[in-house]
Amino acid sequence: MKPKLGVCYYPEHWPEAMWADDAARMVETGISWVRIGEFAWSRMEPVPGDLRFDWLDHAVDTLGAAGLKVVMGTPTATPPRWMLEKHPDMLAVDANGNARKFGSRRHYCFSHPGYLQESVRIARIMGERYGRNPHVAAWQIDNEYGCHDTTISYSTAALTAFRGWLKDRYGSIDALNEAWGNIFWAMEYGDFDQIDLPNRTVTEPNPAHVLAFRRFSSDQVVAYNKAQVDALRTLTDAPLLHNYMGRVLDFDHFKVGEDLDIATWDSYPIGFLSDRLEADEDHKTAFLQQGDPDMQAFHHDLYRAVGRGRWWVMEQQPGPVNWAPYNPAPLPGMVQLWSLEAVAHGAEVVSYFRWRQAPFAQEQMHAGLLTPNNSPAPALTEVKQTADELSKLGGIVQVQAQVAIVFDYDSDWAWATQPQGAGFDYFRLIFSAYRALRCAGLSVDFISPVSLPCNGYKFILAPGLATLGGDLERRLRDSCELVVLGPRSGAITSDFQIQNPRPGLRGLNCNVDLVETLPPNIQREVEGGGAARHWIDRVSGSAPNLLRFRDGTPTLSGDDGLWYLAGFPDDTLWDRIVEMAARETDVALHPMPMGLRRRETATHVFLINYNAQPVVWNGDVIDSCSVAVTQKDAPEEE
Numbered sequence: 001m002k003p004k005l006g007v008c009y010y011p012e013h014w015p016e017a018m019w020a021d022d023a024a025r026m027v028e029t030g031i032s033w034v035r036i037g038e039f040a041w042s043r044m045e046p047v048p049g050d051l052r053f054d055w056l057d058h059a060v061d062t063l064g065a066a067g068l069k070v071v072m073g074t075p076t077a078t079p080p081r082w083m084l085e086k087h088p089d090m091l092a093v094d095a096n097g098n099a100r101k102f103g104s105r106r107h108y109c110f111s112h113p114g115y116l117q118e119s120v121r122i123a124r125i126m127g128e129r130y131g132r133n134p135h136v137a138a139w140q141i142d143n144e145y146g147c148h149d150t151t152i153s154y155s156t157a158a159l160t161a162f163r164g165w166l167k168d169r170y171g172s173i174d175a176l177n178e179a180w181g182n183i184f185w186a187m188e189y190g191d192f193d194q195i196d197l198p199n200r201t202v203t204e205p206n207p208a209h210v211l212a213f214r215r216f217s218s219d220q221v222v223a224y225n226k227a228q229v230d231a232l233r234t235l236t237d238a239p240l241l242h243n244y245m246g247r248v249l250d251f252d253h254f255k256v257g258e259d260l261d262i263a264t265w266d267s268y269p270i271g272f273l274s275d276r277l278e279a280d281e282d283h284k285t286a287f288l289q290q291g292d293p294d295m296q297a298f299h300h301d302l303y304r305a306v307g308r309g310r311w312w313v314m315e316q317q318p319g320p321v322n323w324a325p326y327n328p329a330p331l332p333g334m335v336q337l338w339s340l341e342a343v344a345h346g347a348e349v350v351s352y353f354r355w356r357q358a359p360f361a362q363e364q365m366h367a368g369l370l371t372p373n374n375s376p377a378p379a380l381t382e383v384k385q386t387a388d389e390l391s392k393l394g395g396i397v398q399v400q401a402q403v404a405i406v407f408d409y410d411s412d413w414a415w416a417t418q419p420q421g422a423g424f425d426y427f428r429l430i431f432s433a434y435r436a437l438r439c440a441g442l443s444v445d446f447i448s449p450v451s452l453p454c455n456g457y458k459f460i461l462a463p464g465l466a467t468l469g470g471d472l473e474r475r476l477r478d479s480c481e482l483v484v485l486g487p488r489s490g491a492i493t494s495d496f497q498i499q500n501p502r503p504g505l506r507g508l509n510c511n512v513d514l515v516e517t518l519p520p521n522i523q524r525e526v527e528g529g530g531a532a533r534h535w536i537d538r539v540s541g542s543a544p545n546l547l548r549f550r551d552g553t554p555t556l557s558g559d560d561g562l563w564y565l566a567g568f569p570d571d572t573l574w575d576r577i578v579e580m581a582a583r584e585t586d587v588a589l590h591p592m593p594m595g596l597r598r599r600e601t602a603t604h605v606f607l608i609n610y611n612a613q614p615v616v617w618n619g620d621v622i623d624s625c626s627v628a629v630t631q632k633d634a635p636e637e638e
Contacts, residue, residue: 002395003343005387006033006071006351007369008315011059012040013358019059022355023066029369029380030387033349034063035314038073038143039105041122042080053129064135071241071314071351072136074126074228076119077143078105087114092153095199099155104362106144109153110220111161116227123228127235139240140314141228144266145221151250152217154197163192165216179495180208207418208496214413218251222259229259243314244306246299247276247427252409253306254448263307266315266353269296269338271324278428286595286612289331290625293595293610294435296338300345301434302407305446309398313342315353318379319367327365331612333625335382340389340627344599344606346398352383393629399602402587404445404454405433406462406476414466414492421517424534429464429487429568436574437461440582441590441598447479454479458585463565465489468503477561481585484558484577486565487535488515505541510557510564514538524567525550530576532567539566546580547573556580593617605630 007026011019026034036059037044045051060070083090084102090112091099100107108115123141130136145151170176173189182188187206189195198205198213229240239261244253246265257263269291273284277292287293303311318335320327339350358364359372369380412426419425437444447454449465449472457480468490476483490502491512501511516536518524523531527548532555539554546563547556556577557564569577582589590598595611607628609615615622622628 001346001348001397003347003390004032004349005030005339005383005390006035006312006314006349007031008035008351008354009063010039010354010358011036012043012055014356016055016058019062020066023063023068026068026355027066029384030390031383032067032069033071033137033351034068034355035071035073035140035351036060036063037126038075038140039078041075041078044075044126045080045122047082048086051125057129060130060133060135064133068135069137070133070135071138071140072126072130073140074119074123074142074232076108076122076141076228079108079115079118083115083118087112087118089156090115091155092150093155093158094149095152095154097154097200100150104148106148106150109155109157110151110217110224111153111155111158113157116224119224120227120231123231124235127232131232131235131238136236136238138238138262139232139236140264141225141232141240141242141260144243144245145225145256146248146250147245149250151221152214154199158217158220159197161220162197162213162216163195165219166195166212167192169212179497180206180212181497182206204418207414210417211414211496214250214417215410218255218409218413221251222255225256226259239310241312241314244303246272246295249409249412249427253303254409254450257306257308260307262310262312262348263303264312264314264349264351265299265303267296267299267313267338267342268315268317268321268324269334270317270328270330271321274326275324278425287610289328290334290610290612291338293597293608294431294438296341297345297438297597297599298431298434300342300347301444302446304346304398305407305448305451309346311347312349312351313347314349314351316342316350318352318354318369318383319377320365321367322363322365329367329378331625332378333382333623335379336386336389337608337610337625337627339383339386340606340629341599341608343390343393343396344601344604344608344627346396346601350386352379393604393631396604397602399600400456401443401445402458403437403442403581404447404457404460404480405430405437406449406460406465407446408449408465411464411466414496415464415488417496419517420515421534423520424517424568426464429534432569432571432574433461433463436569436571436578438597439571439575439592440578441592442578442587443598443600452476452479456480458482458587459484459581461581462489463487463568466492467494469494473504480561482561482563482581484563484565484581486563487532487537487567489564491515504562505543505564508541508543508558508562508564510539510541510543512537512566513540523570526555526573526576528576530573531570532573533570534568537566539564547576596622603632605632
């Protein structure tokens, strides 16, 4: 696979006389792909039924004539103002019962049948017009599902659809009452039409009700996406994709991805450091202009799994953004580093947002590859350098990692519903495990509980996996030599009832007797080093104790290919657990200094230095904000 570069472009923002020069300049920079159209519905259809595609035809022809491949976006993330006259009840509603208003974007409710029909209609119209156009080589459906907290809507349309979803899932109201434990607080229902949405209750709603609504809301995103997929499938042979976001877990990306050909995501390393990552001030200061060394790689690996091996970066930060609390500029070299890092993790395309900075509206302070007056922005040179570097690297072949992490969106919804302790977060737990593996110099795969069985892994981490239903434990154990569960893995059923004994622990003769949560400033020290925080499971039974808390209670128990972790580890404890698991399964570790990361493919080894200063590792000097690439020797032919 030879990776390519792309860019996001908005021809509707610029005079047509500029388009050909822009296209030629893109090609000169080393860009092959260009995304257009995803926010332009008001120009495609200024009033209902008045379709105006001449300008878009010309844009596609101009870009294609220059040798660029077009990603055509369906414009459904920004319904035009007239849509509200036609469907005044299509707006999403927040948890307080307030309807979102027009004047921004993503103001629709996924459950509204009228807007769903409108979305399918415009997708079909575009597919009929551009589906066989030789320049349109891929399609992006909508834009950034879930952005601005828009997955969950408490609208009338959502209520109607939710009741139907519950009836399909449970069959009878008696079955629902039993599954939810509605005898508690006299919450029993006599009919599905009595069930409301779980907001604006006096105190905490039933967690089973909340979790069901979260699953329903995710399924609405899946259904909405699939409706556009179905409209386009027969009209084009080009791959269909969607651009997911960083640390947005409101819907099941794996399920959305089942209907698509390629997963893409929008990578904003510096924005995410201040906006979406818990870290101390020293860490945030050290990486202020680089981004966290693991945040981007985490999502690269996650979306490689969502895309079943095929994934892109659709929007790569090229300079200061406009939306984070603070928006510093990247250090020199970082745009190229981020690009090469994505390629190391398997990206087929790295696309920059955006070609030219807009001088108007909400994103006017968001940098592009060009300034508003058409001068080169600092990133333009680095993009050209990246294109030159990619031409030298040649094909990069990915290979299954030795270790994997189970990532489960359903578990995030469960623990967000009832975290049983302020400060706990499923993403933080998974990310801490991922960081520990990366600090050990390991490449990592993510796997979905649904996509198992896999095989050939040395060990798999499954922290915080809320439900171990069906034969998941067996499939996990069949996939590797060692499975590390916990904390709280298998704690609840799919309807949020406590499981005791827990699946996964029965065969170990190990039982969780008590769960406690600790304030952020308190932790439980472990003999030999490290500590656990947030969640602590009190474990008993005859399973061998591999690590103990200083009070003598088990921290890590297990035998015969299955371990259980009884707390949320700090970095030191994670390092110990990874080292123990690697020793147990004969995995070679490559301990990394702060800010340096290693990614291994079948053909290359990448060393990625996020530090603002050079790093010496194994006798080699890796320059600041740079990527050092070593090509592996080709295997000898027999």
